[in-house]
Amino acid sequence: MQLDATDRRLIDLYQRRMPVTSRPFLRMGEELGLSEQEVINRLEALQAHQIISRVGPVFEHSRAGASLLAAVAAPQHEIDQVADRINHFPGINHNYAREHTFNLWFVMTAPDERTLATRLDELEETLALPVLRLPMIEAYHIDLAFNIDWEAVS
Amino acid sequence: MSTSASTSESMTLGNLDRELIVATQQGLPLVSDPWAAVGEQIGISGDEALARFQRLQANGVLRRVAAVPNHYRLGYHFNGMTVWDVDDERVRELGRATGELPFVSHCYRRPRHLPLWPYNLFAMVHGTSRDEVESKAERIHELLGDACRGHQILYSSAILKKTGLRLQRKR
Structure with a gap:
């Protein structure tokens, strides 16, 4: 378009x-x-044309429950299976493969901190992999938007 | 159904507010009066739907209401999560400055997990090429100066799951 x-x-x-x-x-x-x-x-x-994903609210999930960025280092040959297991866990709403030893990065959400911790423990057990837990300590900028450089993208 | 005009409750979302979010989190109907259309879905008037929406926004339950761009489709094919090991004494001041750079979409402080993970500052940078992401990361590096002891850029190679759905209807 x-x-x-x-x-x-x-x-x-x-x-x-x-x-x-x-x-x-x-x-x-x-x-x-x-x-x-x-x-x-x-x-x-x-x-x-999916240039905009939607016209509507962006929900501040920290105000309605708990959430956390987490990462695992999946063996490269098992990355698809590990990602699949993560995606089927409750409360997973992002999962990105990234080029790093920690190669799967996902956000887990839960109604409260306790449930979140329990689910992460369960996930760790299911995957038999340590889960790097990276809760947000402080947000310096949560715009999630940036100025589009139309010259660069056209 | 009661509409008790509660003061900014942070954690508890009323059932109607929850239904309102569930009904709109995939997008507002693109019609002349979207509030009436949404209100109809959950059995309230358009005026009430709008008033509730305004309150949710004022309370900070909604971060924003916007035309949310799909950066990938716009041509930003490289998404670099830049991570930095920054002096704890200065991370707040420098995190704020990093967050103000026009190309940083979000910037957070997170815990280290030594020795595996020494990075405490995360800044998301988008670019149409790796070179662009790298030159932007270099600007962050300059800003952090000698308070930065190390950094990495983690490029995303695949999006395995991405959903804007955050709330499920209570049953």
Whole structure:
């Protein structure tokens, strides 16, 4: 999908925050110089092409339970099986393979700290691998967004 | 159903708020009045859905409401988790400065696990090439200066699971 200048502006303006008001797309259209329907059409197209993953809330999971970044060093030839076992555990919502001795990095969530610790113990036992537990101590920046460099990506 | 306007409760989410999040966490309906559409799904008015949403945002239960970009699809094919061993005395000050760099999407302090894991500062950096990620990491390195005793860049080679789903409906 070719993004035009308006698509780019739309992403730049609303990737961090969109109006949470009545008729939000009308409001966005006023800022962009588009009709409400045009904003909706563009968002639909961007979503259909997976340029944006969704238009909606990003949930602060630390406010509704416990979560933790963890890593394991899976033997390279077993990495798929280990990843599969991790993914089938309750509360896993990210799992990335990374180029490192610690080659699987995942986030585990649970309703509370105790359940989280129990699940991690169980996971450790199931995998027969030590799980590196890296809870967040302090967040310095949790934007999860950054300025898109349109020159670089086009 | 009661709508007791509670003060910013941090841990307990009411059932309606939970349903509201479950109904919207994969995205708002792209219609003229998304609040009415969402409200209809969970049996409340559009005005109430909007008011609840605004409260969840003010409480910090929602980090943000946004058009969330898929960086990979935009062309950012390299995702480097940069990890740094930074002097504990200075990690807060330097972590904040690192987090302010425009290309860092998130920056956290985490515990070391010596001797296997000496790194206490994590900064996520995205790039369209490895060179780009590396030059960005170099800027972090310069910023950290002699407070940094070592670092690594962990590139992601595959996304094995990624879900925005965080809450399940209570039964």
